[in-house]
Amino acid sequence: MWTRRHRPPAKFGDHIRYFSERTAELGNQSLSVPLPARVDQLIEFYLEDRYRISRGGGPASPAAEMAIVGPQGRPGTRLHLSGSLKVFTIHFQPGGLNALFGIAANELADQGFEAQRVIGRCADDLRDDLLQADDFAARIDAAQRWVLDRISNAKPVDIVARIARDLIESGGLSPVGKLARETGLSDRQFARRFEHQTGLTPKLFARAVRFGAALEAKSAAPKRSWTDVAYEAGYADQSHLIRDSRQLGGAPPRRFHADWSAVP
Structure with a gap:
């Protein structure tokens, strides 16, 4: 599996974290990969074969061609x-979908939807532009034009969404209580x-960010002990x-990471 990432210019920073593209030629090989609790809000577009997704041990079904996750x-x-x-x-970004389309993230939690069902016909505009793009750079340009057309009519990003962004940037370590008090809101x-x-409670959001950071740290340095990884992640x-691994991943760290990182 080859993954490319691109961070957009600063003018997109309130709404978009980054763009990515994953490619793989698996042939007849079939892989099953668990997902941990995570904070991402996504639009995914499948240019070739689609993922099949199962939840809670149920049967797997194919993702929509363009899905909001x-x-x-x-x-x-x-x-x-x-x-x-x-x-x-x-x-x-946290709050990005809400600012652009008025979507309540808690209505999307633990689910994926056909994009057209959630944001209407503008999803078709994005689909058509992505299909006409020849490569990753062209798809980024198409997506940025599509987002930029909507930023001018977007509502301001909520201060609470900015705090969620700070939590991501800190690896989940910023004290949630202190950040909450800075807003002047009641608990x-x-x-x-x-x-x-964000679709998650503040505490769960911070835990998911921190657990994700631990998984990424272990992947970056597989020989490091889990004790070292735990301390580094806070x-x-x-x-x-x-x-956290049992509650957010469903298995102890060693077993979950081995399963989660099995994609070549």
Whole structure:
């Protein structure tokens, strides 16, 4: 599996984290990959074969050609990969989909939808432009034009969404309580608006970001011990990482990471 990423210019920064494209030639090989709890809000467009997705041990079904995918607050989702894969993805900032399209992220949590069902006919405009693009750079240009056409009519990004962005940038380590107090909102108001913007509660959001950072750190240095990875990611000790791995990934860290990172 080959993944390319591109960060957009600063004028997109309130709405788009980055663009990516994953390609693979798996032939007759079939892979099943677990997903941990994660904070991503995505539009995925399949240029070739599609992922098949199963949730909670149920049967796998093919993804929509263009799908809006919400954040995931629990384990149990698996991607089933085979054939020729080429998937172009727009990764939104927390609150980006809400600002652009008025979508409440908590209504997307733990689900994926055909994009046209959620954002209407403008999804067809994006689909047509992506189909006409010849390569990753051209698809980025098409996606940026599509987003830019909508930024002018977008509502301002919520301050709570900006705090969620700060949590991502800190690896989930920024103190949520302190950030909440800076907004001047009550705890209840902050939690409600945070979940509306991100799809997850503030605590779960921070835990998912931190667990994701630990997985990426282990992948970047496979020989490092899990104890070192846990401390670097901000866990008090390895037992706290094990707890999060079981609750957010569905298995202990060693077993989950081996399964999660099995894509070549």
